[in-house]
Amino acid sequence: MIKVGVNGYGTIGKRVADAVTAQPDMELVGVAKTRPNFEAEAAVRKGYPLYAAIPERSDAFREGGIDLAGEVEDMVMASDVVVDTTPSGIGEQNRELYRQYDTPALFQGGEDADIADVSFNARSNYDAAEDAEFVRVVSCNTTGISRVVAPLDEAFGVEKARVTLIRRGGDPGQTSRGPINDILPDPITIPSHHGPDVNTIFPDLDIDTLGVKVPATLMHLHSFNVTLESEPTAEEVKELLSDEPRLFLVPGSAGIDGTGKLKEFAMDTGRPRGDLWENCIWAESVSMEGDDLYLFQSIHQESDVIPENVDAIRAVLGRETKEDSMALTDERLGVGL
Amino acid sequence: MIKVGVNGYGTIGKRVADAVTAQPDMELVGVAKTRPNFEAEAAVRKGYPLYAAIPERSDAFREGGIDLAGEVEDMVMASDVVVDTTPSGIGEQNRELYRQYDTPALFQGGEDADIADVSFNARSNYDAAEDAEFVRVVSCNTTGISRVVAPLDEAFGVEKARVTLIRRGGDPGQTSRGPINDILPDPITIPSHHGPDVNTIFPDLDIDTLGVKVPATLMHLHSFNVTLESEPTAEEVKELLSDEPRLFLVPGSAGIDGTGKLKEFAMDTGRPRGDLWENCIWAESVSMEGDDLYLFQSIHQESDVIPENVDAIRAVLGRETKEDSMALTDERLGVGL
Amino acid sequence: MIKVGVNGYGTIGKRVADAVTAQPDMELVGVAKTRPNFEAEAAVRKGYPLYAAIPERSDAFREGGIDLAGEVEDMVMASDVVVDTTPSGIGEQNRELYRQYDTPALFQGGEDADIADVSFNARSNYDAAEDAEFVRVVSCNTTGISRVVAPLDEAFGVEKARVTLIRRGGDPGQTSRGPINDILPDPITIPSHHGPDVNTIFPDLDIDTLGVKVPATLMHLHSFNVTLESEPTAEEVKELLSDEPRLFLVPGSAGIDGTGKLKEFAMDTGRPRGDLWENCIWAESVSMEGDDLYLFQSIHQESDVIPENVDAIRAVLGRETKEDSMALTDERLGVGL
Amino acid sequence: MIKVGVNGYGTIGKRVADAVTAQPDMELVGVAKTRPNFEAEAAVRKGYPLYAAIPERSDAFREGGIDLAGEVEDMVMASDVVVDTTPSGIGEQNRELYRQYDTPALFQGGEDADIADVSFNARSNYDAAEDAEFVRVVSCNTTGISRVVAPLDEAFGVEKARVTLIRRGGDPGQTSRGPINDILPDPITIPSHHGPDVNTIFPDLDIDTLGVKVPATLMHLHSFNVTLESEPTAEEVKELLSDEPRLFLVPGSAGIDGTGKLKEFAMDTGRPRGDLWENCIWAESVSMEGDDLYLFQSIHQESDVIPENVDAIRAVLGRETKEDSMALTDERLGVGL
């Protein structure tokens, strides 16, 4: 059993904890939190051992009636791998702690690429993570792009990719984030930083990305263009993509017109939190104009990186092949719609 | 076993179907749908027998690869009770069908009060439904108000209630509804129709309501004022309300500032679809100024009427006492946070 | 001519500058700004002398090609009255500067009440400002409430007021403010601080207020209840209110259903920036239930305090009577729809 | 003087009426409206003669206290040109009326291209409109694209254009339109109909467009990619574009981050209704990657077609050259920021 600690119990952290718990070859050591809020309360209900992320605040937990299993150092010590899911920039500060206990750690996409030896996407470069000290699971957007680029490049060759990322302004619980009524070029400069991030996975890919921010919370939307090196039909592209377990082709007959109904479908099928771990590619949108492929995909920012984190745990320890790990992760989570 | 058919499989219907399935004394005959969309697909995955709500469209289901168990008439015939969860106004058209088969039916709050012999809220008038031909489970807002008024009136006496209902513009999947960036008095005239609807449950209650519509999808918010006949302390009011199983007092210590985090908490605790069957009353908001009680409560429009529908099924057949039915419903659904 | 300096050139400051310029008895000394952004550019186009609010940043203006008339101290020195329209809390820091030059100053509603000798609303307590060193023009919400309470109290007597303030999350240009999809009790505790703020104008008024925040930018909406000491008809109340020049009764026949169309109307009639200096009371909403008056009013947060600032300038210098000042202000701005 | 009638007095119609009134060579015959609402009231205040668009409803105007100058037929008869600004599809129904009186008419972008002899964008094909019976001024989005494509094609040659149109869900006054919290691929199929619409202006242009809809009301945002036939520097492209009077390059130094602040700037400079007749191109976004040009532009859907309508009036009558008409229109409106 691989012992896993989760440091930072927010949007990503709580999902990683649940996903680790669902794996047959992993055991959740516990989760480290900074404050005894509703998320701590929910962790307690699930029986997850809680560690104080900031030792000085241990008292606050006690006052909130919450028993602690220890401090974050204890958790790191007891873990074979730590998944750091703290806010952007905090991971950087935690790195020394993991190094001190010689515990391999995974960071998330909010950290700079150079925090880790390797940036990771299971489909694209699983083996690169083996024996790394630190691995960075790339962001929700980069994960979403990589999953599409990998099979396209293998099957048809990618000459150039151009992606406009229409990003949700904040997650559903982030009440202080805007905008309320605006469409923001963000960043205003082009190309955005997302392209270079994809290049941490595909160093030779010619890709330009443009970032936009809008007043919505459920999912991102990618307006995707790839100039291919060959000219498959749209049907051939759809077939290729539908063979990828972490891509879901939203059928035209489903009557789903946007992310509200997509998440409704996810909840109707019993998905925990209505999570959509798969890229949701609108089947009707997949089209070829000459050698230009176009498609729309919706990316559930809160959950698409979860299976990737699970795989990265195995990858960094050299357990399982890529195929076996991805299949096991998907089966245990229920990936595939 | 009570045999229950659900006519109209949308936001309310699918939740009623799940809730009925969870009851030990009920059996879901099936659900009637108009179109073979993603919701039909999800129903099939759950193994719910599907009936064609509009017989002429049966072919569309077949073409969509979905097997039908029959037509809506077959479902009505096989049911002891039908729960009609079609859109507002359609219930009225279906009434004759239920009468024809002598099947008691429940309607929802979108129908006019005179569609049924009795308007229903379990906490307030369970027994009134016994042996009725037709029962109307009141709307999400009226349910939310009734659950608070009932205990207050019993314990302290209600002199007058004034409630501003700040309503979500549409449900999360209703992409064509607005407003996008407005705060609408809706209806502009005061008092709104909500007060008279509460009077179908509490005929003698002096209540004035004001309706507002805003660009949000998750929950309604009630700004609640009740002039009481006595002057309890805010603590006494909170104690009273926290004893009611279908009221959830959101603790100040939880760090929950709005409906986004409330639903997050619901999902963290494993609630299906993140449903909040309880009125969510902000504990810190409960306050007394003289004999004026004030509080804020958030009402999950998609789910608060679900336990009420389950109870109404038993009530109309004269099975179980109010207390036993409510306790059973709550236990099986997992009501209580 | 009264020489007026405006310190802080943002949402409120630029409107005050325009309004001062429109008065026959006032002269705009200039406006003090911190940064050479688009608002500075627009001020230059209007020919408003620009002063550096933060002397160390003077260079930035020069680099931006903008000529400065001097530093903020120069402006204060040259002014008979300064209107401080800096962000909440900054006014407090500027007070010593005004005192140093013995220049009476007006502060805005974002400052604590004790920053000034008197809190001000022209209709309610014009004369109280005479000879004050510092005057605080109350907030947009308090202004909106005061304008309704004053005539009601005079004509019918106010026993108790209860107001739910459904506030816009941010102004149209404030892209970083949320919420995106939530209805927030804000503050969660009741009563909110707005009631006590109204009491700075009406010390004996019995008023409870409740605050809510929603994802909209155009205007606030007040859900207003006043228990009166007498029982006029709704028609009598409407007549009373329609006689007040700073109240606009939105006629039912206008086909205006919310703040989007209200602002559209303001722009159609040529209002600068689509400003609505008047409380916009929905005529159809005004209603009496026993001695309870109800109404909805929309308050344009960006502009309703502008006529009040103009009047306060005269009031603090003891120029003009209340009636004359208000009439002059209204005529020059074009108040009254 | 060219006598101009405006049929349909809504978002576009009222702006056309104002713009016509501002021209030295035009006279507004009047405007035809269907209902005596707030827009009619505003037209009366401006002294615009009002005609009943639907004769049977004339009484409603009289009851609303509004004097009519006649019926729509009278207006058509008295006009040299009619600008039809009725909702999509209604223009089609009005065509016979204009033909009957032999009055050339302009239609808007909501009508099908084949309603008219020619689709029109002043910069691109002014002369094509001369002597046409019917002219269609293309939509806000097509206008926005054409204005950029024309100079680029002339200067550098356009090999292929790919544009993602992130469209506002509704205009600010359209309270019933959504979505509230979603990012909709709209249409889901690619390419969208916008590309073919651009081809009505540039028949040989290779262009693929993708449509998206989001919860915002102020402006559209275009994520623009053009593969050029040559490789200018970004600076050269910016110079070219800044020479075009109907393109506004938003300077990076302005501190404008989105459409809220853009419209704020427009209002600060005194623009009526805060209108932005120019494409607003974010200067910092203009960039070249190889032969790929990228840029973001915000398009004010309510007003960018207004100068085009004014020019089309002259073009259809064969008055003025393209250069003279555009210069006159721009000068009288105040185009250019």
Ligand SMILES: NC(=O)c1ccc[n+]([C@@H]2O[C@H](COP(=O)([O-])OP(=O)(O)OC[C@H]3O[C@@H](n4cnc5c(N)ncnc54)[C@H](O)[C@@H]3O)[C@@H](O)[C@H]2O)c1
């Ligand atoms: N939310 C998303 O959409 C998303 C998607 C993909 C990747 N990411 C990345 O995942 C990481 C986490 O993001 P998130 O959205 O889960 O953030 P979050 O704010 O939801 O959760 C972070 C948690 O870490 C806690 N925390 C703060 N400081 C800490 C410390 N010193 N030690 C331990 N815990 C601490 C916070 O209290 C919070 O509970 C970031 O790098 C982010 O960029 C986020």
Ligand SMILES: NC(=O)c1ccc[n+]([C@@H]2O[C@H](COP(=O)([O-])OP(=O)(O)OC[C@H]3O[C@@H](n4cnc5c(N)ncnc54)[C@H](O)[C@@H]3O)[C@@H](O)[C@H]2O)c1
């Ligand atoms: N959504 C809410 O927030 C909410 C809350 C409380 C009560 N209600 C009430 O519940 C009722 C249902 O509302 P909903 O939100 O679930 O609507 P919905 O639109 O989500 O679902 C209604 C379903 O009925 C189907 N339908 C339409 N015509 C039908 C017919 N003739 N026969 C059978 N099915 C038909 C529709 O296809 C749809 O699937 C309404 O009376 C509504 O007012 C809704």
Ligand SMILES: NC(=O)c1ccc[n+]([C@@H]2O[C@H](COP(=O)([O-])OP(=O)(O)OC[C@H]3O[C@@H](n4cnc5c(N)ncnc54)[C@H](O)[C@@H]3O)[C@@H](O)[C@H]2O)c1
């Ligand atoms: N915006 C509203 O809706 C509204 C309504 C009524 C009252 N108010 C109150 O008016 C005041 C101003 O609010 P606003 O909305 O105009 O804010 P704002 O942020 O739009 O404008 C404030 C301006 O002051 C400038 N500034 C910052 N520090 C300064 C300093 N030290 N010296 C000079 N200028 C400085 C800022 O750069 C900005 O231009 C606040 O007290 C606010 O509470 C605002």
Ligand SMILES: NC(=O)c1ccc[n+]([C@@H]2O[C@H](COP(=O)([O-])OP(=O)(O)OC[C@H]3O[C@@H](n4cnc5c(N)ncnc54)[C@H](O)[C@@H]3O)[C@@H](O)[C@H]2O)c1
């Ligand atoms: N609003 C935009 O963003 C925009 C931008 C560019 C082009 N357009 C196009 O301009 C046209 C008008 O759009 P709009 O946004 O101004 O619509 P609108 O709804 O704001 O205005 C249309 C007006 O026409 C009136 N009307 C309806 N039927 C009529 C009839 N039979 N005769 C006369 N008047 C009638 C309506 O009452 C309304 O006042 C459409 O073709 C639209 O596609 C709109």
